[in-house]
Amino acid sequence: MPLSTSILLTIALAPLAGCLLAGFLGKPIGRAGAHSVTILGLLVSCALSFYVLYQLTAGGAPVYNQNVYTWFEIARLNVSVGFLVDRLTAMMMVVVTFVSLLVHVYTIGYMAEDPGYQRFFSYISLFTFAMLMLVMSNNFMQLFFGWEGVGLVSYLLIGFWYKRPTAIFANLKAFLVNRVGDFGFLLGIAAVLYFLGTLDYATAFAGAPSLVGKTLALTTHVRWDAATVICVLLFVGAMGKSAQVPLHVWLPDSMEGPTPISALIHAATMVTAGIFMVARMSPIFELSQGALSFVMVIGATGALFTGLIGIVQNDIKRVVAYSTLSQLGYMTVALGVSAYAGAVFHLMTHAFFKALLFLGAGSVIIAMHHEQDMRYMGGLRKYMPITWITMWIGSLALVAIPFTSGFYSKDAIIEAVGESHRWGSGYAYFCVLAGAFVTALYTFRQMYLTFHGKERFTVVHDHGHHPEHRDDHGHHEAGVMHQTPHESPWVVTLPLILLAIPSLLVGFFTIGPMLFGDWFGPAIHVEEANNVLGEMGHEFHGAAAMALHGFLSWPFALVVLAFVIQTYIYLFNPGMAGRIRNALQPLYQVLNHKYWFDAVYYVVFARGGVALGRLFWKAGDAAVIDGALVNGSAGLVQRIAGGVRRLQSGYLYHYAFAMILGLILLLGGFWLAGQ
Numbered sequence: 001m002p003l004s005t006s007i008l009l010t011i012a013l014a015p016l017a018g019c020l021l022a023g024f025l026g027k028p029i030g031r032a033g034a035h036s037v038t039i040l041g042l043l044v045s046c047a048l049s050f051y052v053l054y055q056l057t058a059g060g061a062p063v064y065n066q067n068v069y070t071w072f073e074i075a076r077l078n079v080s081v082g083f084l085v086d087r088l089t090a091m092m093m094v095v096v097t098f099v100s101l102l103v104h105v106y107t108i109g110y111m112a113e114d115p116g117y118q119r120f121f122s123y124i125s126l127f128t129f130a131m132l133m134l135v136m137s138n139n140f141m142q143l144f145f146g147w148e149g150v151g152l153v154s155y156l157l158i159g160f161w162y163k164r165p166t167a168i169f170a171n172l173k174a175f176l177v178n179r180v181g182d183f184g185f186l187l188g189i190a191a192v193l194y195f196l197g198t199l200d201y202a203t204a205f206a207g208a209p210s211l212v213g214k215t216l217a218l219t220t221h222v223r224w225d226a227a228t229v230i231c232v233l234l235f236v237g238a239m240g241k242s243a244q245v246p247l248h249v250w251l252p253d254s255m256e257g258p259t260p261i262s263a264l265i266h267a268a269t270m271v272t273a274g275i276f277m278v279a280r281m282s283p284i285f286e287l288s289q290g291a292l293s294f295v296m297v298i299g300a301t302g303a304l305f306t307g308l309i310g311i312v313q314n315d316i317k318r319v320v321a322y323s324t325l326s327q328l329g330y331m332t333v334a335l336g337v338s339a340y341a342g343a344v345f346h347l348m349t350h351a352f353f354k355a356l357l358f359l360g361a362g363s364v365i366i367a368m369h370h371e372q373d374m375r376y377m378g379g380l381r382k383y384m385p386i387t388w389i390t391m392w393i394g395s396l397a398l399v400a401i402p403f404t405s406g407f408y409s410k411d412a413i414i415e416a417v418g419e420s421h422r423w424g425s426g427y428a429y430f431c432v433l434a435g436a437f438v439t440a441l442y443t444f445r446q447m448y449l450t451f452h453g454k455e456r457f458t459v460v461h462d463h464g465h466h467p468e469h470r471d472d473h474g475h476h477e478a479g480v481m482h483q484t485p486h487e488s489p490w491v492v493t494l495p496l497i498l499l500a501i502p503s504l505l506v507g508f509f510t511i512g513p514m515l516f517g518d519w520f521g522p523a524i525h526v527e528e529a530n531n532v533l534g535e536m537g538h539e540f541h542g543a544a545a546m547a548l549h550g551f552l553s554w555p556f557a558l559v560v561l562a563f564v565i566q567t568y569i570y571l572f573n574p575g576m577a578g579r580i581r582n583a584l585q586p587l588y589q590v591l592n593h594k595y596w597f598d599a600v601y602y603v604v605f606a607r608g609g610v611a612l613g614r615l616f617w618k619a620g621d622a623a624v625i626d627g628a629l630v631n632g633s634a635g636l637v638q639r640i641a642g643g644v645r646r647l648q649s650g651y652l653y654h655y656a657f658a659m660i661l662g663l664i665l666l667l668g669g670f671w672l673a674g675q
Contacts, residue, residue: 011049012136014044015125015129016125019126021033027118034117042101046101053091063084065138068082084138086520100128103124104125106362109492120160127265129149130150130152132146140189147185147237147277154171157261157265159256170254178250181237183236184232185240188230188232208284211230211284212227228291231281231291235294238277239298241271242274243324244298246597249597251271260362262358272351279524292335292422296333296425299328299329299330299334300333302329303432307326310322310323315372315374316364316377319374322442324354326438331346337417337422337532339416343413345408346410346413349506352499352506353397353398356393357398359496361391369483380451384487386496395446399562400550401556405503411546411555412536433558437562439559440558441566452570516533
């Protein structure tokens with residue numbers, strides 16, 4: 001039976017209803033009312049999303065592609081609000097609503113003492129609504145609406161604690177960097193309209209083959225392939241939203257927001273929007289080998305080089321943030337080798353274990369009274385057994401231990417890159433293989449520093465009355481606690497458990513159909529010559545056999561090597577970490593300064609923008625406009641008037657002299673004319 005429009009509208013609008021109720025009626029309904037209405041909205045949306053996925057996979061429902069509201073029509077251009085719901089969309093809907101629902105529940109515990117409690121619930125529900133509009137859209141205009149919507153709400157969420165200067169700096173940085181990407185994205189949509197004459201997905205994809213042979217003239221001698229122009233511009237948008245090098249700098253700073261939004265924005269939703277968009281646009285991207293190579297090289301660079309920064313981070317959330325950058329690089333590499341299903345599959349598995357790691361980090365932060373520096377943790381496993389076990393599950397999935405979900409998606413990407421012969425695939429294969437080693441290094445380091453080894457914090461039972469244990473800003477000194485750490489409440493640990501289950505199991509049960517069984521159907525289009533997953537499918541003999549073979553693979557060997565190194569350093573010889581850092585001081589400085597991307601952007605764009613503005617102000621506005629045009633013209637009139645004013649002396653003999661002089665000149669003129 002076909003999908004119902006009312007069900008799809010309910011999925012999209014239920015979070016919006018919760019947002020409006022919590023936002024505008026926050027005080028009358030109170031804290032309990034605010035979290036109740038938003039969680040109820042997400043519960044309805046999540047349950048119906050699972051129902052839609054079931055109908056599309058087992059219920060025989062056809063793909064839904066209909067407009068539900070016409071916004072405006074200009075000539076042949078029709079801009080509507082509509083839904084395209086196929087298996088790709090349904091899978092994204094389930095991931096977004098499920099993770100968002102757990103984040104909502106988790107927020108009850110994490111934000112319990114925050115004065116902005118109702119406001120926060122309103123924001124995260126609005127974020128979910130924007131994300132659903134993005135993934136469910138059937139046209140580029142609605143895609144752009146959802147795209148900008150998640151960007152706007154992420155600005156509000158990152159700067160949620162608006163009294164912190166660092167939070168305001170971080171949300172402004174995220175907003176500005178995303179504007180750079182979104183400018184390219186908007187140009188890409190304009191190029192689609194220019195070359196294909198439509199903003200509707202189905203019409204655009206059907207007409208995509210007509211792009212072959214079309215070019216865009218930059219000059220009389222320089223012409224660019226139309227498909228390449230469209231794809232590169234659209235991907236620039238994805239580079240901003242999905243934090244690809246060099247537009248990645250906003251994501252680590254966005255950790256200034258509360259931990260629940262780190263999980264929501266940076267695990268399952270906003271940062272994966274770019275990955276979803278490229279997969280959705282596969283019929284167009286398949287027309288440009290150059291654009292796909294560009295995508296692959298950018299993704300490979302991010303997968304390795306942003307992961308390296310994670311090794312030197314000491315903030316528990318920033319380690320996970322750089323891990324997200326690295327894993328987004330893996331997804332982008334998969335897109336670049338035409339393994340779109342592999343990218344989306346890793347998007348799904350990553351959403352579960354990365355949300356688990358972010359929320360687990362938040363649980364640790366609660367127990368440590370908002371201390372985030374791992375150097376002042378250690379030995380927490382005996383105080384927080386549930387958080388410890390679930391975070392280990394998420395970590396094992398992240399490093400791709402066979403049989404975990406992360407193994408199936410990540411190793412499939414590494415193999416797909418190895419199968420590819422596209423330009424740049426050799427460089428990409430080195431990056432993703434080395435990235436497996438780097439991922440294991442920072443992951444095991446994080447787990448050992450946080451949960452294992454000796455306790456590096458001091459519990460002072462002073463009931464908070466001794467100010468000498470606080471710094472100048474009133475915060476507790478690092479390593480000084482006034483209460484023994486303990487396990488978080490059930491509203492925090494229950495989401496951890498519910499995320500740990502798919503982090504372990506979902507890959508095993510879904511890899512066969514999603515990667516090698518044409519599960520996505522017509523939602524993803526791959527040219528036969530580019531079908532690396534099809535080639536890999538000939539050697540796939542089931543999830544269990546793949547996992548057993550994984551124990552003999554290079555990625556697993558690199559993970560074991562990293563495990564041995566970090567176990568020796570952090571459990572048996574902790575002082576060695578400092579000696580290694582001193583021995584590799586130049587490399588450490590490069591990584592600690594994050595390759596100086598921030599410094600260069602600050603000097604070139606921030607200071608450069610201010611300097612350019614000051615130049616235009618002084619040279620253009622003050623000197624030319626005010627000085628020459630406005631004040632200059634007024635001064636000229638004044639000088640002319642001053643000269644003319646001297647002629648009006650008021651003396652009769654001056655006027656008589658002027659009349660006689662004028663008469664002589666007039667007669668002289670007549671005489672000359674007569675000659």
